[in-house]
Amino acid sequence: MSISLMRMGCTSSLRRHIFCSDASCYTLVAHSVGIEAASAAAHSKGTYLGAYYQRLRTRMGHKKAIVALAHRLLVIIYHLLNEQQPYRELGPRHAEEQAVEASKRWAIRRLEQLGYQVSLQPEEVA
Numbered sequence: 400m401s402i403s404l405m406r407m408g409c410t411s412s413l414r415r416h417i418f419c420s421d422a423s424c425y426t427l428v429a430h431s432v433g434i435e436a437a438s439a440a441a442h443s444k445g446t447y448l449g450a451y452y453q454r455l456r457t458r459m460g461h462k463k464a465i466v467a468l469a470h471r472l473l474v475i476i477y478h479l480l481n482e483q484q485p486y487r488e489l490g491p492r493h494a495e496e497q498a499v500e501a502s503k504r505w506a507i508r509r510l511e512q513l514g515y516q517v518s519l520q521p522e523e524v525a
Contacts, residue, residue, distance in 0.1 A: 430469075437469035448472070450491035 441452035441464070451471060455464035479486055507517045 433469040433473060434465060436472055437465045440472060441465060441468055445491055447489040447491060447493050450494065454494065 437452075440446070440448040441456075443449040448468060448471070452464055452468050455467050458464075459467070475486070503519070507519070510517045
């Protein structure tokens with residue numbers, strides 16, 4: 400059984416049919432849906448996924464960032480279905496907060512390797 404997918408052609412309003420086998424057709428449809436969902440998530444404001452796309456776009460460009468975002472969405476969906484938990488929005492500043500914590504851990508570990516004892520205390524506000 401083959402499935403026909405309708406797509407708009409490049410010239411005027413001519414339509415072309417793409418015939419494919421079952422497995423490749425579902426892969427093509429899933430890829431298209433993933434890319435469209437990533438495009439929608441990329442333009443969302445004030446979300447973790449929107450900020451993730453903005454960070455990636457500056458480094459690798461629009462198309463590769465969309466594909467990476469589609470992959471991130473797929474991983475999120477897998478974990479949501481596997482763990483049966485609702486989606487929890489992390490917010491646009493989540494990656495920055497994680498980077499700050501990682502740099503603190505790195506600095507502490509490096510100083511301890513050099514033979515120092517380190518204890519962090521919050522700065523007093525005057």
